[in-house]
Each structure stands twice: as C-alpha cells, then as structure tokens.
Amino acid sequence: MSAISRRAVARRLSPPERSYGALGVVGTVAALELLTRGEVVASRHFPPPSATFRTLGGLLDSAEFWGDVGSTLQGWGAGLALAFAIAVPLGVTIGSSAVLYRALRVPIEFLRPIPSVALIPLVILVYGSGFESKLFLVVFGASWPLLIQTIYGMQDADPLALDTARAFGLGPVARFARVTLPGAAPYIATGLRISSSVALVLAVTAELVIGADGLGRSISLAQESAAVELMYALVVVTGIVGWLLSSAFAGAERRVLHWHTAHRRLEAAP
Amino acid sequence: MRRRLLAASLELGVPVVLVAGWWLWSTRSESFYYPPLPDILSTFADTWLFERVADDVLPSLARLAAGFTIAAIFGIGLGLALGLSRPARLTLAPTVEFLRAIPTPALIPVAIVLLGIGDTMRVTIIATACVWPILLNAIDGVAGIDTTLVETARSYRVRRLDRVRWVVLPAALPQIFAGMRTSLSVGILVMVVSEMEASTNGIGFFVLQSQRTFAIPEMWSGILLLGILGYALNFGFTRIERRVLRWHRGWRASALGAA
Numbered sequence: 001m002s003a004i005s006r007r008a009v010a011r012r013l014s015p016p017e018r019s020y021g022a023l024g025v026v027g028t029v030a031a032l033e034l035l036t037r038g039e040v041v042a043s044r045h046f047p048p049p050s051a052t053f054r055t056l057g058g059l060l061d062s063a064e065f066w067g068d069v070g071s072t073l074q075g076w077g078a079g080l081a082l083a084f085a086i087a088v089p090l091g092v093t094i095g096s097s098a099v100l101y102r103a104l105r106v107p108i109e110f111l112r113p114i115p116s117v118a119l120i121p122l123v124i125l126v127y128g129s130g131f132e133s134k135l136f137l138v139v140f141g142a143s144w145p146l147l148i149q150t151i152y153g154m155q156d157a158d159p160l161a162l163d164t165a166r167a168f169g170l171g172p173v174a175r176f177a178r179v180t181l182p183g184a185a186p187y188i189a190t191g192l193r194i195s196s197s198v199a200l201v202l203a204v205t206a207e208l209v210i211g212a213d214g215l216g217r218s219i220s221l222a223q224e225s226a227a228v229e230l231m232y233a234l235v236v237v238t239g240i241v242g243w244l245l246s247s248a249f250a251g252a253e254r255r256v257l258h259w260h261t262a263h264r265r266l267e268a269a270p
Numbered sequence: 271m272r273r274r275l276l277a278a279s280l281e282l283g284v285p286v287v288l289v290a291g292w293w294l295w296s297t298r299s300e301s302f303y304y305p306p307l308p309d310i311l312s313t314f315a316d317t318w319l320f321e322r323v324a325d326d327v328l329p330s331l332a333r334l335a336a337g338f339t340i341a342a343i344f345g346i347g348l349g350l351a352l353g354l355s356r357p358a359r360l361t362l363a364p365t366v367e368f369l370r371a372i373p374t375p376a377l378i379p380v381a382i383v384l385l386g387i388g389d390t391m392r393v394t395i396i397a398t399a400c401v402w403p404i405l406l407n408a409i410d411g412v413a414g415i416d417t418t419l420v421e422t423a424r425s426y427r428v429r430r431l432d433r434v435r436w437v438v439l440p441a442a443l444p445q446i447f448a449g450m451r452t453s454l455s456v457g458i459l460v461m462v463v464s465e466m467e468a469s470t471n472g473i474g475f476f477v478l479q480s481q482r483t484f485a486i487p488e489m490w491s492g493i494l495l496l497g498i499l500g501y502a503l504n505f506g507f508t509r510i511e512r513r514v515l516r517w518h519r520g521w522r523a524s525a526l527g528a529a
Contacts, residue, residue: 118496121481223379242371
C-alpha cells in the first residue's frame, strides 16, 4: 500500500485524460482561494493559497529555512540508513533459521505494535532534546517494517529454485546470493519504502514534540507566534518533501525490480 | 515430536527469559532512568488498575474510536466513488497524493489554529491520519475488481446500487481491511502525539507529564500500557478481520484448489 497504484490509475491515458490531474490540482487551489478570499473560511485561520505560496517563495531565499529542511532530511536519512543496517541483516538471520524464527516470533509480535512515540519521554530523558533523540525515534520506528518484510522475503524463497541451484552444485553462499536474496529483494524494497515514510513522520514528530531542529519545530514555532502563513507554507514544504521521497522510492523500486513485476501484487498483503 | 516440543518451548521460553532478564538487570541497576521492573509493575497496578482509567485511558480510546470511525466512513465512501469513476480518480489522484504525503503530526499545529485545543481537534487529526490508508486501499480494491464479476452482475440487470453493495464492496473488502489495519496503528501513533502536544488528559499526556515531573516509574507504566494497548487493539482487529473475511479465505482456498 502506498501511492494510488498504477493499476488503479491505469497504464494508458488518452490525451485529454492526461490533463485531468492538473485540472484537479488547479481546481482545488482555486476553490480554496475563493473560499478564503470570500471569508467563508476565516483567512486569519486559513490564508488564501496565493498568500501561502508568496510566503513559500520568500522562504527559498532564507538560509534558516534550508537549514530546517536539511535537519529534517538528516534525521530521516541517517535514521533510515541505520534502520536498514540493523533490520536487514537481522531479518536475513531470523528469516533463514526456523529455530530462530520460532524463538523470536512472540517478542517481535509483541514489540512491533508498540507505538514508537510512546518512547518519546524516555528518549528525552536519556538523549535530551537534540538530534540524538530524533535519530533514536526514527531508527526504532523505521526498523520494524524493514525487519518484518525481510523476514517474509527470506521465508518466501522458492524451494524449487533452491533445489535446482543445489542440484547444479551451488554452495550455500552462492545459493543465498543468487536465489534467496534476489527473491527477498522486492520485499525489502517494499519495507524500505514503508520505512522511509515512517522515518519522515517520526523525524517531524520528534521536532514537533521534543523540539529538535527541523521543519516540525519551525511549524510549531510559527503556530505559537501566530505566523499563520509561514506555518502553512512550511506544512506545504513537508508535503513536497514527503511526496518527493515517496516518488523517488517508488520510481527506484520500479526501475531496479522491473524483472519482478509478477510479484508486485504481494506488496499490499502484509 | 521432539522437534515440535523444542519449538514450542522456544516460543514460550524466550519471552520468559527476556522478561526475567529485564527483571534481574533492572533490580540491580542503579540508574534513575531504569527503575526496577517490580517497581514499574506495582506502579502500573496502582495507576492503571483502575484509578486513572476513566481519566486518561477512556478519553484516549474514545478519541481514537471516533477518529477511526470517521476515517473509515469517509475513506470507504470516497474510495468507492473514486474507484468506480475513472475520470474522478484521474482528476483527484495528484491532489490526494500530495495531501497524503504530508506527515500528519505536522498538521497538528494547523488543526490547533483551525479548531482550537480540544477533542474536536484531536479527533479530526486522528481521522486525517487514518483516512489515507483506507482511502487508497479502497480505491485500489474497487478499481482492480475482476471485470467478470461486474459484467456478470450487469448482464443479470442487477441495479447499480445493488451491484455496489453486493458485488463491488465485498470484492474490495479484503483490501479495505488491510488499509484499516494500517490505519489503526497510524491512529494510535497520532493519538499519542496529539495528546503530547496539546492536552490535559489522555495516555500520551500522562507519560510526557510523568517524565517532566521525573515520575519515572509512572512514565514507564504509561509506556507499558501503550505497548499493551497497541498489541491488544491490533490483535482484536485481526480477529474481527478474520471473522468478517472468513468467506473470502474459504473462497480463495477453493479457487486456488480448483486451479
């Protein structure tokens, strides 16, 4: 589950259909503009989109703004990388051993649904209100989807392909590298895409609640100082960042795993 | 037989060993931040059985339930509409994609400006977070429905509304439920954050307040409670899903068996 799937949007668009999406966006923005100009929605609570975009344009010259974007992305990126480095090897190990899987199934099933934000108070105590706290939260939250997906992927290795490889005299290492890992790759890619959006949510949450530097903190500050247009402009930026990241991951996934399209439908399952 | 026994004992044994390890380690630990597990458990019993349930647990759960229900109604309704109409889907896809990409906690300050600090704001923000997985899965489930099903219903002259109710909705239901399961965990997350940001009650408020007043065992007991709630809600929902979709599993098994 992620973007409205390609199947739902359909592969081939007729020329007029291609402009529908743009029409939708323009229509939504225009409707909001009219509603706020006409004060149907109080403009001091919801400024007209044109005013928000003007503020957003002004931000592009601000070093502070780019610093915020950088801080948020840093928390996201470092956290996601660490989560990958922890969860994928762990998932490979657990997923390739039936004994280990049985032993750890219950603790994992119990720990996974714990909302990561429940740890915020503990994290503040232990790491304070800076980057480390943000990093911890992101790593904790982003590790679970990757771990679970990697375990599923390892367990889904095609037994026929493994037997074939064995019959051709491939050793365990070669079998792992040539059969199991490529088979698990789509699962890991899906896990990475889910983890990426979890990581962004948790980075922004840490900035908002704990007060670590970044877009979340600036949004909270803008709200407290009644800089409503700035607040909306920054929220639009988090949306753009989120959208760029998820499209980048979805695009990379399609490109790298194009050979695996037969397995595409599996991603909605877990 | 011996293998099975070994596996079962592992499955039960490892969690027991882990808890025992925490118990032993924490009773010896001198750290202020990690109080002994027995202390946490007795604080847990004092706090949550059942003194603060009405003050903190019920408000949290009520907000979650309200937000989730609104999201489900809205997500399934709009999902059916967009799933059935290709032009509507194509028109709204980019807008939906963008709105979905905004990390929901970033919308809490917006919700405060628009709705003030109160339950309306918190329920709205929970509903906003929960609606995307349900909506996207509903659209996908409806749009990807087997055309034979719809064509058959149409050639039997089943009316449009009945077709949606008896053919389209059931066929999309497994995917809608998958979306609702995701929404539930997102909803719990946003419930906690919204209570940490602006609230005077709720479990999220309680844990953060305990930390600020250095009531460390209380804080741990709240974290433990959130863990148990997360697990219990997830478990309960999986049970409901299994029950509601029992026909689907049977149908799939027979369809696969026949093939």
